[in-house]
Amino acid sequence: MTKTVIRGGDIVVWHDGGHAIMPGGNVVIEGDTIVSVSRDDPGQADVTIDAIGKLVSPGFINCHVHAGIDTQVLMTDKGAHGYYNSGMVFAGASAETMGSRGPTLSGEERRVAGLYPIIELLKSGVTTFFDIGGSIGDVDVFGELVGESGVRAYVGHGFEQATWVLDAETGAFRYHQHRESGIEGFKRGVRFVEEHDGDHNGRLRGAIVPAKLDNLTPELLKEAQAAAESLDVPITIHAAQAGYEFHEMIRRVARTPIQFLADLELLTPRLILGHCIYVAGHRLTAMPPGDDLRLIAQGGSSVAHSAVVFARRGIAMESFQRYLDAGVRMTFGSDTLPRDMLQEMRLASYLCKVVDSDWSAAHTRDLFNAATVKGAEALGRGDLGKIAPGAKADIFVADLRKFHIGPVIDPILALVHEANASDIDTVLVDGKVVIEGGQHTSIDHDWLLTTAEEIGRKQRASIAARDWKGRAEDEIILQTFPILA
Numbered sequence: 001m002t003k004t005v006i007r008g009g010d011i012v013v014w015h016d017g018g019h020a021i022m023p024g025g026n027v028v029i030e031g032d033t034i035v036s037v038s039r040d041d042p043g044q045a046d047v048t049i050d051a052i053g054k055l056v057s058p059g060f061i062n063c064h065v066h067a068g069i070d071t072q073v074l075m076t077d078k079g080a081h082g083y084y085n086s087g088m089v090f091a092g093a094s095a096e097t098m099g100s101r102g103p104t105l106s107g108e109e110r111r112v113a114g115l116y117p118i119i120e121l122l123k124s125g126v127t128t129f130f131d132i133g134g135s136i137g138d139v140d141v142f143g144e145l146v147g148e149s150g151v152r153a154y155v156g157h158g159f160e161q162a163t164w165v166l167d168a169e170t171g172a173f174r175y176h177q178h179r180e181s182g183i184e185g186f187k188r189g190v191r192f193v194e195e196h197d198g199d200h201n202g203r204l205r206g207a208i209v210p211a212k213l214d215n216l217t218p219e220l221l222k223e224a225q226a227a228a229e230s231l232d233v234p235i236t237i238h239a240a241q242a243g244y245e246f247h248e249m250i251r252r253v254a255r256t257p258i259q260f261l262a263d264l265e266l267l268t269p270r271l272i273l274g275h276c277i278y279v280a281g282h283r284l285t286a287m288p289p290g291d292d293l294r295l296i297a298q299g300g301s302s303v304a305h306s307a308v309v310f311a312r313r314g315i316a317m318e319s320f321q322r323y324l325d326a327g328v329r330m331t332f333g334s335d336t337l338p339r340d341m342l343q344e345m346r347l348a349s350y351l352c353k354v355v356d357s358d359w360s361a362a363h364t365r366d367l368f369n370a371a372t373v374k375g376a377e378a379l380g381r382g383d384l385g386k387i388a389p390g391a392k393a394d395i396f397v398a399d400l401r402k403f404h405i406g407p408v409i410d411p412i413l414a415l416v417h418e419a420n421a422s423d424i425d426t427v428l429v430d431g432k433v434v435i436e437g438g439q440h441t442s443i444d445h446d447w448l449l450t451t452a453e454e455i456g457r458k459q460r461a462s463i464a465a466r467d468w469k470g471r472a473e474d475e476i477i478l479q480t481f482p483i484l485a
Ligand SMILES: [Zn+2]
Pocket: 064, 066, 132, 238, 274, 335
């Protein structure tokens, strides 16, 4: 068994039920597991990582990822009335054009669409992520890439029984129903878990992913929940993520999205709620405060908060602190590029402090916990999110001796509020070094970047191909400044 030692770093060590800092300590790893954290002489090792003067942190757990080459940044500064201020899609499809859902990618491009986000996540210190379902089209291929890259992941096949579309005449928002294909998708999802859960020394775990609360029948939601229970895997859903979704559920069943899930008995500790911004009492719901947060806390479900993607659309959670105070388990997800947990934590903190007009809100301790041990709890994992004997050796090493950080007096404040993802130089998953000097140990970054550019061009073209109004690329994309010929 390989013995690895991370030597002399300032370690975020698990101590007395919480994170603490051990300056100048050694982490000893045997195989995939941490065996000791102390200042004792670690003895001889097969692999030694010099961490003197650096921060040694548990890897981040990102609970909401959409794998693929993401172009959501194009939505910035734009919107469509049909989607309220959610701006979910700046150029939606109609029922007629939705068939052309994405660009045709070559086999190599599909590999890159899967590998790119994985490498990006690893480089930013994420050692475990939860992919929200089949974003690159073929979840089996994605499972193989998890194996190849060395990351730890929860992966499911996303399914839904309706698609958000815009009316081809008016541009009004519509639900286009396709119930049977959603049931087929659910069955594929179950098959994926049965075939792949536990692959790659347990680094690949399955998950059940009913994609969007408003696009599924109560019957299939119940079935999905039962499948997650019997397969013993997590389940995640986009819920309370949009104004039109909130009001659609009020119109359909006179319940908020969260009340609807509570009625179906879906709010269990197994469930991770993607986004969960539109709870009763949020100013954009036009609804007085209700019992949504209490229901989530009572059920023991978790929220994966993605501050960046919503802030770009003018939306903030109200508020991170209010959810914590209600007893809701808060975790982070990145949703979009950059898939950068440091940026997510920082923005979540500042938006919360502003929304609450309170400097003490969204304390850095709670942000760091959400990005580590709370994410682990959400996945039902006592062996992740902490540096402790018996835990999996999922760890990153950050060099905080940088101009943009300055003197490091409190290393967690420095990391969360001043550092960049590029300050993370070494990442281990399952005891194995996968990022060294900021680079993946076996996958070529130039190849990923060059191929991603090509995929981006194809995606740009496909946005026009499925536009409800049949507009040309340049009419939809609206560059910030004109591009000269
Ligand atoms: Zn999402």
